[in-house]
Amino acid sequence: MELPTRHFFRGDDGYEQARARTVWNARTPERYPDLVAQAADVDDVVAAVRYAAAHDLQIGIRSGGHSWAGNHIRDGGVLLDVHGLDRCEVDAEAGTAVVGPGVGGSVLAGRLWEQDLFFPAGHCKGVCIGGYLLQGGYGWNSRVLGPACESVLGLDVVTADGEQIYIDGENHADLYWAARGSGPGFFAVVTAFHLKLHRRPRVCGSSLYVYPIELAEQIYPWARSISAEVDRRVEFQMVASRAVPGAGLDSPGIVMASPVFADTEQEAIDALALLETCPVRDRALVAVPYAPTDLETWYAGVMSNYPDGYRYATDNIWTSASADELMPGITRILETMPPHPAHFLWLNWGPSPQRQDMAYSMEDEVYLALYGVWRDAADDEKYGDWARSNMAAMEPLQTGIQLADENLGRRPAPFATPEAMARLDRVRAEYDPQGRFHSWMGRA
Incomplete structure (x- = not known):
């Protein structure tokens, strides 16, 4: 049974490089597939799958390697890298x-x-x-x-x-x-x-507010109170961290950077106006109610929180809990937060419209995500459990999680409704009866 031209068995020269390069997170998992196969085209994919079937091996798949947990890297089996399929x-x-x-x-x-x-x-x-x-x-x-x-x-x-x-x-x-x-x-x-x-969208813009973190007790309850009112053209999100270098703040702060998409500039300004109602608006260190922007500017701002070469550990929850229920957990998150660029994301997401019928079936009004980010491997024990432990403490308030920032291997949690999971199991049994492809970590 042929394999893709570029492949590495464990022990081959180049194996470790091929394994490690599939993970963006510098915290490469200590899991070792038997074989790394790098697909250049569809024929290579077919060859790798048929090889795995012939040798009764399971398969993990990597496209870009931005799974924080390195989901595609498992012990044994085949790691199929499809990054080269870039049509x-x-x-x-x-x-x-x-x-x-x-x-x-x-x-x-x-x-x-x-x-x-x-x-x-x-x-x-x-x-x-x-x-x-x-x-x-x-x-x-x-x-x-x-x-x-x-x-x-x-x-x-x-x-x-x-x-x-x-x-x-x-x-x-x-x-x-x-x-x-x-x-x-x-x-x-x-x-x-x-x-x-x-x-x-004809108009793409953003607002920007930066507040000292000491105002958290006023800001987060306000954000929860307006969650259902935020115009759907606005992505209202808050990022708290120990420093806000882009705003010249070397002390803990809360950044509200909210993209808006509209047909006219006035519509964009009007959609963002709600953010001016923050009860501590007069204490903002930076306040830009509206400015035009573009994709490159947005990407540059986002990536300041996700530098290359760092070590990451994440976790998240969906929730519809009240501010009173959420604040004890948020306070603990802020008190225990590692140094920048570690951060805490709050996103006002819903209530959402009826979705199409698909496996994606879990979301709620508010999304909370923690990103532990550090450079030195010696700090793994110090910072590696910050995200998981804080989300675990708030677990009674969660509806579930979203898979983009999952930590299922260390904290299993629902990411789809029970009905959707039951259907996924039925469809898997039909299309993959031998369990050729790995299931989610934390679930058999």
Whole structure:
């Protein structure tokens, strides 16, 4: 049984480099597959899957390697790297695209921007669309356009027996349903996504406020009180950290940087006006109620919180809890937060409209996520459990989690409704009866 031209068995020269390069997080997991196979095309994918089937090996799949936990790296089996599948064909007239899993979301977004088109790509540079779309896809303007998986019209996949098929609502509908929201537990290899594109918003802008962290007791309850009122064209998010270098603040602060997407500048200004009602508005260290911006500026701002070469540990919850219920946990988060660039994200997300019928089925009014970020491996014990322990303490308040920032290997939590999980198990049993593809960490 042939393998892709580029492959490395454990013990081969180049194996460790091939294994480690599949993870963006400098905290490379201490898990070791038997084989790393690097696919350059669909034939390579078919060869790797058939080899795994012939040798009864399980498969983990990597597209961009931005899984914080390195979900694709498991002990034993095959690590199939599809980063090389970077096809990107845009049909501007039809408003569609066919894109390989190894294409960066920011690369796709930039190319579309130049053609007056838009897709809700992820907020971080370097994240490839493979894992991003499978887990749901919270991206630019997703409060209006929906999670990006709702804009997936179909997929080209290789199944557990090495068969190439196209799936959509009419072809292998159950597998198409599963592909939109099952994330790292999806039981096929995606070789291309067929995407619905959108018109680029006429006006893209943002507001920016920076507050000293001592005002948290006033700011977070206010943010909770307006969660249902925030215009869906606004991404109201707050990031708390021990320093805000971009704003010249070397002490703990809370940054409200809220993108807005609208048809006119006045609509954008009006949509952001609610943020001027913060009860401590007069104590803001920086206050920009509205300014025009663009994708490159947004990406630069976001990536200041996610530097290359650092070690990461994350966790998250969806919640509809009240401010009174949330504040004890938030206070503990702020008191125990590691140094910058570690940070705490608050996002006002819902209430959301009715979603399409798909495996993605878990969301709530507010999203809280913790990102432990540090440089020195000697600090792993000191900072490595900050995210998990704080989210575990708030677990009674969680509805569930989202897969983008999952920590399932260390804190199993629901990411889909019980009904969706039961259906996922049924569809997996049909399309992957031998368990060829790894399930989610933390779940058999």
